[in-house]
Each structure stands twice: as C-alpha cells, then as structure tokens.
Amino acid sequence: MKIPSFQQAVGFSVGDALSLFLLRTITVQANYPRALYEQFNVEFPGRSVSYEYVARTANTLETDGFLFSQTDGRKKIFHISEQGRARLQEYERIYALRFDEVSLVIDRFYYFLTKNGLPPQVEVEPLHEDFRPFISKLLSVKDVVRFVALRLSLTRDSFYMAEVQDQLNSLFGWAPSNGYLYNIAHEMEETDLLIGYWPDERRTVRTLYKTDNSEQFYQVVAASLTERITQVRKYLHYIIKTV
Numbered sequence: 001m002k003i004p005s006f007q008q009a010v011g012f013s014v015g016d017a018l019s020l021f022l023l024r025t026i027t028v029q030a031n032y033p034r035a036l037y038e039q040f041n042v043e044f045p046g047r048s049v050s051y052e053y054v055a056r057t058a059n060t061l062e063t064d065g066f067l068f069s070q071t072d073g074r075k076k077i078f079h080i081s082e083q084g085r086a087r088l089q090e091y092e093r094i095y096a097l098r099f100d101e102v103s104l105v106i107d108r109f110y111y112f113l114t115k116n117g118l119p120p121q122v123e124v125e126p127l128h129e130d131f132r133p134f135i136s137k138l139l140s141v142k143d144v145v146r147f148v149a150l151r152l153s154l155t156r157d158s159f160y161m162a163e164v165q166d167q168l169n170s171l172f173g174w175a176p177s178n179g180y181l182y183n184i185a186h187e188m189e190e191t192d193l194l195i196g197y198w199p200d201e202r203r204t205v206r207t208l209y210k211t212d213n214s215e216q217f218y219q220v221v222a223a224s225l226t227e228r229i230t231q232v233r234k235y236l237h238y239i240i241k242t243v
Contacts, residue, residue, distance in 0.1 A: 016091075018049060018057050023066060023080060023088040032075045033058055096240075101131050103236040106138065108172045110233050113226045127174040138232045141176050143225045144168070145184045146193070150218040153194060153210035160205050161185045193217055 021040055025031065037054040058078055061067040066084035069076050105127055108120050148167055152159040161181045168175035185208065188194040196208045
C-alpha cells in the first residue's frame with residue numbers, strides 16, 4: 001500500500017509548516033536564522049530541515065512583507081510585521097479547526113485498531129459537513145468500509161450495510177454516503193468476500209454473510225488500514241502542534 005505523502009495527506013507542505021513556525025515563533029521573540037533552525041529541529045525532529053532551507057524561507061517571508069530584519073553585528077535578526085501577524089491569523093483560521101476536528105476522527109480509528117494510548121475521552125460527535133471531504137484525502141474509504149463490513153460478518157450470523165454506517169457514525173463520528181456503502185457491498189459480493197440475498201420480494205434490505213475468504217481478507221485490510229491511519233495520525237498531530 002502506498003502511504004500518502006505529507007502534503008498529499010494534509011494539503012499542507014513542510015514549507016507551509018516551516019513558514020507558520022517562523023511566523024509564530026518570531027511573534028513571541030525576534031530571532032536569527034541559526035537559532036530558528038535549531039529550535040525547529042528540536043521541536044519537530046521527524047521533520048528535520050537544513051539551515052539553508054530555514055534561512056531561505058525566512059528571507060522569502062521578508063520579501064513577501066511578512067517579516068522584516070535588522071542587523072546585530074553579523075547576525076540578521078528577523079521581526080514580524082503587521083502583515084505577518086495577519087498572515088499568521090489567516091493560517092490559524094484556515095487550518096486549526098479543520099485539523100482538530102478531523103484529528104479526533106483519526107484518533108478514534110487509531111485507538112480502535114491498535115488499542116495504543118488512552119481511549120478518546122470526548123463524546124463522539126458527528127464530523128462537521130465542511131470537513132467530511134477531507135477524510136477521503138486521508139483514508140482509503142473503501143478499506144474503512146470493507147474493514148467494518150468484514151468485522152461484522154465475522155462477529156454476527158448476518159448483517160446489513162446500514163449497520164456498517166451506524167457503526168462508523170457511533171464509533172468514529174463519520175461515515176460515507178449510503179450510495180458508496182452499497183457500491184462497496186456489491187463489489188465485495190462480486191469478489192467473494194461476502195454473500196448476500198434478498199429475504200423477501202420487496203428487496204428493501206439485503207442480508208449479508210461471510211464467505212470462506214472473509215477472515216483472511218479481513219486481516220489484510222485491517223493491517224493496511226492500521227498502517228495508513230498510523231502514518232496520517234502522525235501528520236495531523238505534527239500540524240496541530242504547529243498551528
């Protein structure tokens with residue numbers, strides 16, 4: 001499985017994160033590039049960058065009017081401008097709420113799959129509609145649906161796809177549309193991961209059962225989903241720490 005890059009996953013590049021870090025840090029205290037470089041790599045060791053990259057980014061922010069500099073001996077000291085303060089507020093307004101809300105959903109998935117850390121303490125609330133499309137950038141929605149559907153098939157005599165949606169909403173605060181769920185169910189029947197039939201002529205609710213392949217594929221999709229969620233969770237926590 002191909003793990004999405006940092007920028008693909010969160011729509012927020014390392015350059016964006018460094019710019020945000022510089023603006024926020026210099027708001028607190030004016031500083032020079034070498035100290036900013038050292039501080040960034042201490043605070044974000046998983047995202048180390050070169051000194052040249054930090055200095056170049058600070059110079060770009062100065063060129064754009066977000067920072068200004070003064071010379072102290074041989075050191076170039078950067079200060080934030082009013083335009084830079086506005087830019088910082090813009091970053092925070094755009095990203096902070098989105099990342100916080102989506103991260104709650106990802107944290108719930110992570111704990112459910114790994115049982116690592118503490119269980120989420122907040123009550124499960126539905127993810128805001130504005131943030132729902134963001135989930136499909138972070139996760140393989142197909143894997144999520146197949147994971148829950150196969151898990152139900154292995155723990156119950158039979159189930160309905162509506163129960164998959166109910167579980168996703170109750171456990172994680174998010175679920176894909178009905179149409180998508182039933183498309184995946186149809187695909188799973190075609191690939192012999194589930195067996196389904198209509199219990200009556202009205203054809204309103206299709207009953208689903210496991211097949212001989214269900215358990216084996218469940219292990220595969222659970223491992224794939226766990227790997228991706230673990231990586232995406234790191235991305236989000238990194239950004240939240242920054243914003």
